[in-house]
Amino acid sequence: MKKYEIKLDRRSFMKNSAMLGLASIAPGVFFQELAYGRPLDEPASSKIRWGMLIDTNQCTEDCNACVTACDDEHGIEDFGRPATDTQWIRKMNLTDELSGKSHSLPMMCQHCENPPCVDVCPTGASFKRDDGIVLVNKHTCIGCRYCMMACPYKARSFVHENLENQVPHSPRGKGCVESCNLCVHKIDNGDNNTACAEACQKDGHQAILFGDLNDPQSDISKQLHKYGGKEVRGDLGLNTAVRYRGI
């Protein structure tokens, strides 16, 4: 058996220790930088505006991956009562009345710059974060449903049922209104992607692109610049953060 002789003088011990120390700190320093994660006590920045570009040409009618991923991510249960069951994201099928051309696309909260739900909420529970994400404060929502009346996209659901087995990162509550939160927990953790976009990418459709609309170098900004993106009900002047291609 071969014997290894370890030569450990003071100089090499110091050198190796320093290298080991650097190697253990580096991921924390560099990966943090790469992920753009921010400390929890730091507020969201208005320098960023999170948004989505949905390419309806890539979206197929038979695929429901984004909906399933959203339900799994946020612990949304099916109670077998479609009229009252919560849907944060839904697949819509469209047929052009004139040409008969069909489209399939995911519809969810459009994270408007001027959200009607925020305007009408009596307690201010519906609010918009500085980075453009429209959220519901589950502590001050009184469950009046006025925001649901005001939303032009029917993007909100009222929790009609008792909830069990909730996921810790996405607290929900009976009697409150809720909607897509752009996977805000993933953004705050630095993942910078949403469950629906990840699922769509995984399924090879690439129909949902998530990113920072304010960063000209982001993929979403480049694609929007190149191909454009339609705002749903653009006539209402809400300046939505979710844009669509192909319709």
Added chain:
Amino acid sequence: MSLIRYKSIDLDKKVILPIIIIFTMLAMALYAFVTLEHEGHWMTGMNNQVVWGLPHVFAIFLIVAASGVLNIASISSVFDISIYKPLSRLSGLLAIGLLIGGLMVLVLDLGRPDRLVVAMTTFNFKSIFAWNILLYTGFLFTVVIYLWMMFEGRYNKYVTKVGMFAYAWRIILTTGTGSIFGFLVAKEAYDSAMLAPLFIAMSLLFGTAIFIKALYFLRVSFDLQTGEIIYKRLKKLLTYFILAVFYFTILFHITNLYATTHHDYEFFLLFSGNIYTYLFWVGNILVGTFIPLYLITSKKFFGCWNILLLASSLIIIGGFIHLYVIIVSGQAFPLDIFPGYIESSTFGDGVIATYTPSIYEIMLGFGGVAIASAVFILGILSLEFIPESLEDEQIQSK
């Protein structure tokens, strides 16, 4: 100038039956509330498409009527028509009762009624709903002061000023209630400035009809003598207000029909033959407008309080249906998210939503009526709200 004499009533067998009915209704409403609180709103007929249902129809009806019933007092103190003066106290009492009843239904139907304190302390002033919370509580406060001025002889001189303030307040209140719907730009059925004046006219009509019913109750149960003058006046008021509501209803639909974007909804409501079409034409136009109009203007029935009561009851039923049609049909009609496309989804896109009120909503709604009645009965039992007489010679000499 002779003084108007008022009286209270004694707790005798005449009020026992109404009290038993009221308590039964309240117990049923409490049961409905506790059940919904415990189980969740899936037990109601409401869903993610029709988010405001029967409880909201009850609540808005009662709140709007609360504003309108105070009109009787306003005519006396603001427009200085002294014939109505003996009725002012009752008018104020009914206003308080109806408002509390309406607010109770509204609050108990919230998803989180336990957060009432949040609603009362955290305001988003861009929301018309938040303004309405202030308008409703302010109205309650104003009417209490108004009644105080009426009851306390030393302060009678302030009745006109407080009455004017209350008059302005209630016009703004009804405008605010109508604007809850008028400000919803995304929904084709609403989004109309006509809803505010329509709600003002509705409030005057519903309030007067409820006042007549209350007066009839006092007439039959407590021998309140009424002459021809008061009968004629109330009948005339009712006629004007029916015509006003009818006028604004026509105007609302004609202005909608002018805009192409609203054609689909108007066709859906007025001509497509669904439940709302029948409710509108039969419930609102026939039962709530034409039949009562015929009953109160026909010379054949002149002087008959029973017919006036029947007309008032039909107005209340028709008015309730009118509100139901506005509130529910506007939500049942599908949102046009992608104009120019036929839409479908698992979330009711592109299809007319169904809504069938559950028994719990009915019980909760009638709980509001019970609260309003309880306040009224409690008021006339404890304080002198009822004029001794409404005979012609009595009210003319005031």
